[in-house]
Amino acid sequence: MKSAVETLNPTRVRLTVEVPFEELKPSLDAAYKKINQQVTVPGFRKGKIPARVIDQRFGRGAVLEEAVNDALPKFYTDAVNEGDLNPLGQPEVDITELKDGEVLAFTAEVDIRPALEIPDYSGIEVTVDAVEVTDEDVDKAVEQLRDRFASTTPVERAAAEGDVVTIDLEAKVDGEILEDGVAQGVSYTIGSGELLDGIDEAVTGLEAGSSSTFTSELKGGSAQGKEAEVKVDVTAVAARELPELDDDFAQLASEFDTLEELRADSRKRLEQSKVYEQATQAQEKVLDALLELVEVPIPEKLLEDEVNTRKHNLEHHQLGQMGMDLDGYLKIQGKTAEEFDAELREQAEKGIRTQFVLDELVNKEKLSVGQEELTEHLMRRAQSSGMSPDQFAQAVVEGGQVPMLVGEVARGKALAVVVEAATVKDTNGEVVDLEDEEEDGTAETVEAASEEPAPESGDAAAEGQEASEKAAKTGETGETGA
Template sequence: MPSTVEELSPNRVKLTVEVPFADLKPSLDKAYKSIADQVTIPGFRKGKVPPMVIDQRFGRGMVLQEAINDALPALYGQAVQEAEINPLGQPEVEVTKLEDGDKIEFTAEVDVRPKFELPDFSAVSVEVDALDVPAEAVEQQLQQLRERFASLNEVERPAAEGDVVSIDLRATRDGEPIEGATADGLTYRVGAGGMLDGLDEAITGLSAGESADFTSTLVGGAARGTEADVHVTVVKVQEQELPELDDDFAQMVSEFDTAEELRADVVKRMGDGARLEQAAKARDAVLEALVGELDIELPEGLRTSELESRKQQIEQQLSQAGMDLEQYLKESEDAEEAETPEEFWAEVEKRSADALKAQLLLDQVADEREVGVEQDDLTQYIFRRAQQSGSSPEQEMQHMMEHNHLPEWMTEIRRGKALELIVSEATVTDTTGERIELANLADDGSIREPGAEQEQAQDAGSEDAAPADEATAEESTEAR
């Protein structure tokens, strides 16, 4: 299939493709059949109308248009492969010549991957925090485990910190009830915080049937952010009785025989989690260092569409949370770097551009290093998605098939493996100066045995729910 490539700019090309008319025959046959199945013409059974009759009744032009629309995606894909270009985004296609029975010519303008030299990954050096599993964190985990199996005993005394109370809440403003700002039978642990400012102080010391009033800012619903007068009534006070952390408890809640073994398992799991977090930060740091030095001129169309997509996602998240951007910037700890909407959107634009550069870098590494994706890679990826989302591998597989996510997921896996190659060549040390080897780190935090199959370095596709748009290496490897 003859085609020519014209470079319109360093990041945009124009393909001119000439297609022999015979190549259109499968799509022409399909178009005739589709029209025949839809129309009713006297003297002919439905679906059996001859092409000549269709041409006479509806015009050859309509058939050609439908056939060309059907054939163009495959023809464009073939032309891209033959021209050995890497398109970014959707092409602008125009049929420039149509000679019925002879040939078709079309052009396709599309942004392409910028050309750049890969940096020397061995020259990259980053530092991350050393592994640390504080004893207090271990005790907190064990305490939470005991609380899960605690019993609640109703008591006839004033509520104190740690007690679990049942409360009724009523919020008013200027003496008038606020719609949607009431709750009955709400269960709350005194001292837990995270609900209404002033609630703990108000209910501490109250017995069942007693009430108190305080002023606070509502944190949910349509009246979120509203200053209101809150009336709280304690319905019931329950004392939490924790089980002893002994061998009997260990046998009840785990597969271990002793409390010592249970504690050791908690320490190990927290260490594995810390190791995985350290690895993720190392990958982020390596990728961030490379992107910061990468001089790539991004195609304007790609940059604009990516930025608009992120803006829409953030605005939708804010709308669902019942917040505007200024309120989010004021209340969220994630947005400390930006104090004004202008600063926030400028940061989003920078992170968006950095994410695109990271994708381009990983794609080029994958191409030059001939990174492939095996069936086992996809299987492990699907199992990880299922574990993270609380679904089953079968459900994830069905979702992939229904929404045609296979190309995206394969791209994510390939980029993850490319990132693993990069990080294995970089120098990563912790704050104590010890070098960290990440190449053999499994997803459970353990070290793979020599010769074990390498897995994807990092999962992609889980998007940050916060509108702050934190661009991490994970986000940067998402398929677009």
């Protein structure tokens, strides 16, 4: 076999391959054998039909077609290996010549990983937020803990902000009650923003046994995005009472004996969290600085496929689980379809550039992934997926995703090398030591840069989902399409 490589552009090549006919013999033999098992010829036992009879009855062309289809993948792979190429996706193959008994010739156009030059990255400098925990930060953390231990007491008065009301809801669109627009016995804290827009104003000032009607745009359900007339009946009002901030509360809410010890522990935890956030910020900024140093041509088809995959995952998995379609999501985000597509394309391009650059660094620095490193990464991925390590490992193996995980770890190690060589200072001008944080977080930073973003947990859609989950956990019935 002879092969030649023609570079069409930095990310695409054309292979020209010529195969002597004798190299097709194994595939020809296999073709005759396969046809033998599929056809019946009077006077011959199945599987014992001579080749000349098959040629006469079914045509030599059918045999050649079967043989070529069988042989092409091997010859293409041999040509790729001979050309030392890194193909991306499937090739476009064109048979240019097929002479029986003489020669098979074909061309194959395919996208390839571009050859990259990684410049000196030791001069990268980035600035990150300083790790500072204020008394106000500690106060807020303790207040959040205190809020979790609040108790409720039924009251016979009008509901006010902060009260917990038990309500029944009924939503109508165009005068018709929605099948999924009725909910009873829903517990709601006024001012929490966990249900429909306008509900706080509707229930404030109502006593048990009172009702009101308001208009709101539904965030989910069968009439998502439509204006609904919602009737709310208040069946009970309860005041929330917070425990006193004293040593007794510290003993109730933690393993500490005094409030001072609880506050000290809260400060320590906040500092640890901010250190982790600082390290993640440093990794992201160093990665961005590295990408700016390298010219990375991207195959257009690869980029289009990546954009389509991200869009499909968002529409059919992430948003689907939240009972929302793309139009509703864009409305909540305040984006046009064109703006969304442009952002998605930009994110997809960054993900591809990240992989190309860090993969090149893996090769340049001769980095490898040990079994222990792979296991640790698998454990972290399993935890974030909500699966047990055994379940996640089984899914990875059955899905043939082990190389993907190895690549994530390797790219994380490559980024760690760059972060270690970079100068990282905080906003106070102090040099930040990231040695303890690099190894744990770089794989996750790379993964985040390479994946499509999930809807943010702070947006209205996610808040509506969280409210539904809370209702389900407490045994409350129905959803209002909120």
